[in-house]
Amino acid sequence: MTAATEAGLSTLGEQEVEDLAVGCTVLAGGGGGDPRVGLMMTLSAVRELGPADVIRLDDLAEDDYLFAAGMIGAPTVMMEKIPSGREGAVIKETIEANSGRKVAAMMPLEMGGINGLLPIAWAIRARLPLIDGDLMGRAFPEIQMCTPHLYDMPAWPCVLVDERSQAITFEPVGNVWLERLARNAVSVLGGCACSGLYPMTVARARQPVIAGTVSNAVRVGRALREARNDPFAALAGVLDTYPLMTGKVVEVERRTAGGFVRGGAVIEGTDQDAGRLVRIEFQNENLVAIEDGEALATVPDIITLLDRHTARGIVTEHIRYGQRVVVTVFPAPEQWRTPRGLEVVGPRAFGYDIDFVPVEEQHAQAR
Amino acid sequence: MTAATEAGLSTLGEQEVEDLAVGCTVLAGGGGGDPRVGLMMTLSAVRELGPADVIRLDDLAEDDYLFAAGMIGAPTVMMEKIPSGREGAVIKETIEANSGRKVAAMMPLEMGGINGLLPIAWAIRARLPLIDGDLMGRAFPEIQMCTPHLYDMPAWPCVLVDERSQAITFEPVGNVWLERLARNAVSVLGGCACSGLYPMTVARARQPVIAGTVSNAVRVGRALREARNDPFAALAGVLDTYPLMTGKVVEVERRTAGGFVRGGAVIEGTDQDAGRLVRIEFQNENLVAIEDGEALATVPDIITLLDRHTARGIVTEHIRYGQRVVVTVFPAPEQWRTPRGLEVVGPRAFGYDIDFVPVEEQHAQAR
Numbered sequence: 106m107t108a109a110t111e112a113g114l115s116t117l118g119e120q121e122v123e124d125l126a127v128g129c130t131v132l133a134g135g136g137g138g139d140p141r142v143g144l145m146m147t148l149s150a151v152r153e154l155g156p157a158d159v160i161r162l163d164d165l166a167e168d169d170y171l172f173a174a175g176m177i178g179a180p181t182v183m184m185e186k187i188p189s190g191r192e193g194a195v196i197k198e199t200i201e202a203n204s205g206r207k208v209a210a211m212m213p214l215e216m217g218g219i220n221g222l223l224p225i226a227w228a229i230r231a232r233l234p235l236i237d238g239d240l241m242g243r244a245f246p247e248i249q250m251c252t253p254h255l256y257d258m259p260a261w262p263c264v265l266v267d268e269r270s271q272a273i274t275f276e277p278v279g280n281v282w283l284e285r286l287a288r289n290a291v292s293v294l295g296g297c298a299c300s301g302l303y304p305m306t307v308a309r310a311r312q313p314v315i316a317g318t319v320s321n322a323v324r325v326g327r328a329l330r331e332a333r334n335d336p337f338a339a340l341a342g343v344l345d346t347y348p349l350m351t352g353k354v355v356e357v358e359r360r361t362a363g364g365f366v367r368g369g370a371v372i373e374g375t376d377q378d379a380g381r382l383v384r385i386e387f388q389n390e391n392l393v394a395i396e397d398g399e400a401l402a403t404v405p406d407i408i409t410l411l412d413r414h415t416a417r418g419i420v421t422e423h424i425r426y427g428q429r430v431v432v433t434v435f436p437a438p439e440q441w442r443t444p445r446g447l448e449v450v451g452p453r454a455f456g457y458d459i460d461f462v463p464v465e466e467q468h469a470q471a472r
Numbered sequence: 473m474t475a476a477t478e479a480g481l482s483t484l485g486e487q488e489v490e491d492l493a494v495g496c497t498v499l500a501g502g503g504g505g506d507p508r509v510g511l512m513m514t515l516s517a518v519r520e521l522g523p524a525d526v527i528r529l530d531d532l533a534e535d536d537y538l539f540a541a542g543m544i545g546a547p548t549v550m551m552e553k554i555p556s557g558r559e560g561a562v563i564k565e566t567i568e569a570n571s572g573r574k575v576a577a578m579m580p581l582e583m584g585g586i587n588g589l590l591p592i593a594w595a596i597r598a599r600l601p602l603i604d605g606d607l608m609g610r611a612f613p614e615i616q617m618c619t620p621h622l623y624d625m626p627a628w629p630c631v632l633v634d635e636r637s638q639a640i641t642f643e644p645v646g647n648v649w650l651e652r653l654a655r656n657a658v659s660v661l662g663g664c665a666c667s668g669l670y671p672m673t674v675a676r677a678r679q680p681v682i683a684g685t686v687s688n689a690v691r692v693g694r695a696l697r698e699a700r701n702d703p704f705a706a707l708a709g710v711l712d713t714y715p716l717m718t719g720k721v722v723e724v725e726r727r728t729a730g731g732f733v734r735g736g737a738v739i740e741g742t743d744q745d746a747g748r749l750v751r752i753e754f755q756n757e758n759l760v761a762i763e764d765g766e767a768l769a770t771v772p773d774i775i776t777l778l779d780r781h782t783a784r785g786i787v788t789e790h791i792r793y794g795q796r797v798v799v800t801v802f803p804a805p806e807q808w809r810t811p812r813g814l815e816v817v818g819p820r821a822f823g824y825d826i827d828f829v830p831v832e833e834q835h836a837q838a839r
Contacts, residue, residue: 199643203570271649274641276566282638286660293656 113237113320117225118156122147124326129221130418131325131340132318132435134407136390137218137244138180139420142187147222150190150229157225158234160210162314165307170206172196172304173240174224175214177248177265177287178297179361180389181422183219186295189268193227196301199264199272204304212236214251214302216318217244217390218420223299235319240303242315242438243407246365246389248287249280250450252313252440253303263287263302267294296361315438329416336416337431341471347434347464348471349394349401350378351413354428359421365389370424372410372432383432385410387421392455394432402434403452405441406464409433434464480604480687483523484592489514491693496588497785498692498707499685499802501774503757504585504611505547506787509554514589517557517596524592525601526686527577534675537573539563540607541591542581544615544632544654545664546728547756548789550586553662556635560594563668566631566639571671579603581618581669583685584611584757585787590666602686607670609682609805610774613732613756615654616647617817619680619807620670630654630669634661663728682805696783703783704798708838714801714831715838716761716768717745718780721795726788732756737791739777739799750799752777754788759822761799769801770819772808773831776800801831 114121126144129137151157165171174196176183197208211231213224216239228235240251248260260280265273265287273290277283283302291298303313324343332339340346352372359368367388374381384395391408394401402408410419413429436442441450442463452459481488493511496504518524532538541563543550564575578598580591583606595602607618615627627647632640632654640657644650650669658665670680691710699706707713719739726735734755741748751762758775761768769775777786780796803809808817809830819826 203641269645271645271653272643273653274570274643276639276641278636278638286638286640286657289656289660290653293653 113161113317114159114323116156117159117235119148119151121323122151122222122225124323124330125319126222127326127329127417128322128324129217130420131409131411132322132407133217133244133418133420134390134409135387135419135421136180136246137215137220137420138176138183139423140219140222142184143219143222143226146188146190147226150226154229157229159237159319160234161237161316162307162310165209167306167308169209169307170204170304171210171212171236171307171310172200172208172301173212173214174227174299174301175220176223176297177300178291179366180218180420181361181366182296184422186268186297188223188299189270190226190230191270192266192299193224193231195266195270195272196264196299197231197233199274200262200301200304203262203274208233210234210236212314213239213319214300215239215241215244216322220244221322236314237319238314238316239318240313240315242318242441244390245450248284248302251303252315253305254280254449255440255445256312258303258305258309258313260302262304263300265290265298265300267298315440337471340416345436346471347468349432349434349468350374350381350383351376351431352378352381352383354424354426354430357424357426366422372430385432388455389421391421393452393457393459400459401467402464403457403459403461404455405437405446405450405461407435407437409435434468436464480528480684481526481690484526484602485523486515486518488690489518489589489592491690491697492686493589494693494696494784495689495691496584497787498776498778499689499774500584500611500785500787501757501776502754502786502788503547503613504582504587504787505543505550506790507586507589509551510586510589510593513555513557514593517593521596524596526604527601528604528683529674529677529681532576532674534673536576536674537571537671538577538579538603538674538677539567539575539668539671540579540581541594541666541668542587543590543664544667545658546733547585547787548728548733549663551789553635553664555590555666556637557593557597558637559633559666560591560598562633562637562639563631563666564598564600566641567629567668567671570629570641575600577601577603579681580606580686581667582606582608582611583689587611588689603681604686605681605683606685607680607682609685609808611757612817615651615669618670619682621647621816622807622812623679625670625672625676625680627669629671630667632657632665632667634665682807704838707783712803713838714835716799716801716835717741717748717750718743718798719745719748719750721791721793721797724791724793733788739797752799755822756788758788760819760824760826767826768834769831770824770826770828771822772804772813772817772828774802774804776802801835803831
């Protein structure tokens with residue numbers, strides 16, 4: 106991802122939030138859920154209580170306590186079972202009650218889809234500043250697929266809160282156990298719930314936090330908004346962009362079970378790509394793009410279907426027959442491309458017996 | 473149940489624990505699980521750390537804090553997935569950490585099966601006195617089927633702990649929600665786990681606690697141990713006993729799913745009962761005894777299959793073809809026979825469209 110050429114944001118007002126929603130669809134790799142509900146909730150919070158304060162880790166003391174937050178569950182459910190808005194406050198209170206420490210700030214768990222937006226609304230309503238950063242640098246489907254896990258940092262105590270303000274606190278023996286327990290609880294709660302996890306001090310947060318991702322997403326959304334003729338050129342101006350194929354969606358199948366949306370889509374090449382056929386497979390997020398039995402791109406790189414005309418991202422639950430798309434890839438944050446990162450979120454972590462090849466080694470970058 | 477004719481216990485040593493194990497099989501209504509594992513763990517704790525201290529609510533201050541504990545899950549799993557013994561201590565620490573209060577004592581959740589024993593072991597290892605009483609007066613399969621629920625008292629904060637010392641704390645909106653969430657978590661943890669629930673002050677505990685049930689169970693076990701020729705006569709000397717039929721088990725089917733053991737058994741009458749056929753249906757505990765399409769007895773009364781020769785109880789997961797049994801019923805504690813009690817644990821709560829008839833109105837008591 107290109108280095109930030111401007112200072113990060115210090116507030117998120119209505120315009121920034123709208124830009125953020127667009128940026129989140131591009132950066133989520135198809136996942137994270139349709140940001141629409143999160144966008145409405147965040148705009149509502151901004152109008153009621155004012156913009157979100159955005160800070161950096163350096164703005165806090167080393168032993169200040171913070172947590173990451175996001176919804177866990179199937180994005181198809183997230184579009185219908187709407188959060189109450191109180192979840193961030195309940196998470197904060199529960200973490201404070203359990204730990205005996207005051208919470209100083211919060212951050213998004215992942216920068217993608219609805220989870221790039223909801224934590225903003227929660228931060229505003231819980232009166233907490235929002236850290237410009239997250240723990241994935243994109244969206245991923247499972248709880249242990251966060252950067253702290255690479256350094257054996259625990260995701261717990263982890264708090265799950267639903268729209269009824271029911272709270273469940275988990276203290277498992279490991280992050281994979283937490284994923285299993287929390288995912289199951291999410292199913293019982295109706296298919297999605299809100300989580301506060303990876304509570305940690307600022308000192309411990311420095312290594313895992315991927316800084317600047319909120320600002321980046323706003324920057325992407327603004328670039329697309331301000332683009333006159335060529336949104337793809339505008340996008341390439343703010344992100345390292347690798348378009349793989351232009352085409353039309355000719356097939357899509359999804360099944361929602363166990364807190365995930367699994368399935369695939371087939372895109373038939375058009376224009377200069379006529380005759381080509383690419384299959385995308387997803388588990389909430391897009392995992393692989395395959396052509397003629399070979400992987401064009403895989404996790405952890407960010408594979409997104411962008412609308413051919415607007416360059417906005419299409420989340421997996423909105424893929425449908427006839428959509429005109431550009432299959433596009435963005436490089437994953439470096440932490441995920443390490444050997445340990447690939448153990449956690451590489452193709453084999455998802456059951457594909459494929460070696461990861463960085464997108465820039467296989468394809469040409471858009472200029 | 474006959475009134476206690478002697479003062480309650482003040483300690484539980486090895487002999488009392490062995491008698492308690494026998495008494496628990498009689499009083500559990502077929503449920504609560506085979507006490508064998510609980511018995512071994514408790515004897516081990518007594519030998520290592522000394523007898524359990526047994527107290528009454530009156531021995532505590534009104535604002536002293538206490539909780540009830542027991543295993544939740546399928547008894548078939550409880551026989552194999554053995555607790556670590558540390559669970560009581562982890563529950564105590566978690567409740568203290570979450571509530572900010574010291575715990576003064578604990579009690580069994582239910583007086584039956586393994587759950588009449590395990591809390592003794594936990595109390596000894598957690599260095600807590602054990603209250604002579606419980607919250608069911610027998611065994612029942614679901615969390616809301618406890619006396620506090622009759623008075624709208626919350627079972628939460630509820631802590632679930634497994635043998636790996638993983639802990640989950642639930643703060644739901646109601647006891648039925650808690651049953652659903654905890655039961656599901658128990659399945660993910662492997663089929664059974666240990667729970668601490670209904671934390672409350674002594675002042676609040678007075679109404680729901682069914683006092684003296686630990687002493688009663690010890691008394692029943694001792695009566696059977698000391699019986700010379702006729703254990704059934706010995707039993708009738710300490711409990712209001714209603715034998716319904718003597719017979720042989722000719723059929724049993726069980727299925728373990730969703731944290732319960734469901735099924736039924738058919739007993740063919742022998743001796744003076746030749747020609748009769750009685751069917752028992754169970755969900756962990758025995759729910760109904762049916763003959764010729766009519767209910768002989770139902771929950772909340774305690775329906776137990778007693779071994780024909782020893783009068784010891786047979787838990788549902790040990791019922792097998794050929795066993796010689798006496799289908800026996802004991803009256804339920806009065807709290808369960810109230811209209812509110814019947815809503816929670818009467819036949820209709822388990823899906824049977826049957827009116828509850830107290831056993832003493834239908835059958836003759838053993839003398």
